[in-house]
Amino acid sequence: MNSNVNQPMHFDIAEIMCGLYGDGIIGLKQAFTRKWVQSVREDIDRLFAEALQRPGGALPRGPERYYVEISPEQLRGFVDLASHPWVTTVCKAVLGPNYKIVELGFDVPGPGALDQPWHRDFPSPSETVIGRRLNSLAFNLTTVDVTEDMGPFEVAPGTQWDVFHGCEKGMFPPQTLYPRYEARKQKKMPQMGDISARSALTIHRGTANRSDKSRPVLVLGVDAPDARNAEKHDLQVTEAFYSTLPDSIQRHLNCRIVKTLEPIVQAHTIEGLLMAA
Template structure:
């Protein structure tokens, strides 16, 4: 795959501090032009291939609301996995927030198709005890859009600062009561990333996909990162073949603690609760 750029420059210390401070304050930061458009075009091709394969078999794709799907894949299904996992902007933020021994626990993508509706406001999993007690983030999600996001394509909407919200009244620890929706609407910011842009966020920050009124899909890659012991790897089935494992640089292998197998098995999706509840769109 085409490299994201020639030797991507490390983040200056002051910029890294600014980003991590904002991440703790808002729950999300954007990093524009991390990759070239050519790199993203190939990413989009790989997503399209994996999406078609996943939808052709039972359990390959899980619904996240009408006309909206999530698919978890294995790292080697992406030609650009190494460039993604080793990008110095991503690794710098991950090390600063999660520690130098952070782990890659998830590779997947969301695809809102035409006619996808507004999702209910949600976080992606219940708040860990360490976060509630110590206000310490134990996981991050890196998002990479495969297209230029336009207003009618159902932009991602997020309520900054809500990653610290007490979720004790949330259904399944993830879905806030509807009486809280007006607050999230007041806080909400819609995101319009272009090909090459990435975001890094806490998946605890309350967010939703909005209605896709266009004739185009809006695929977005998800790279899930954990601090040691966070436990999100239990929700995922990441594996690599021995040949792929041996092709990875040590800097990537050190963060990819997953089974090394002779042959990959297609992943059956586990996000059953989200798949059921996501159909309850906001009226």
């Protein structure tokens, strides 16, 4: 058993499906050791500092809030994350055996980050609106013990199925629906080692960070074969790194294989988040 992994290898498929098709978010406490998470935080801090110096390297997602896409080989814990039995079980259960990893990055809500408007991360695809099927997932891993003043993530369970019109790209619900989300909202307070999986269509927001600490969160985006979120990202690995990966990870990577890593030009901008709610 991987020494970085704390949990047993068996998980209940019915429980996973019930959570993601019901609330739209599930989690696993202490999936990883705190020591492993500390190494992830070290990599994020270094990569964030580099991204801030590079044009387009860090996308703003509101005041004092940024998103950065990275390559798997820039994160020491990538193989552990991509092969964690809970992660692979959730992906296979919801997205099927041929799921694809399409995104790796991190959010950094720093001190002074404000409440975001309620939103989903991209428009609902027809597979969800008409077919009532989830074809993508986002895994989030906190690198800190979240406290009330650090701008916790808020989610409105069950809203991955909401349909609304007349708003920007189908991502930002009209304010007339805000009472629905306020009534349903749950504030998430994960600790180092915890991991969650959610439908990015579930209505959510980051809240104001009133502390003097940043709250970096690792993000892993995964698609079913018919989803098209890879078009918004540029996952890439070098030939040398790719050759070191086990087949169990290689076959699930939707990536470019390059000789040397190239600067990632991020395409998934969310203009509606650039102004505080």
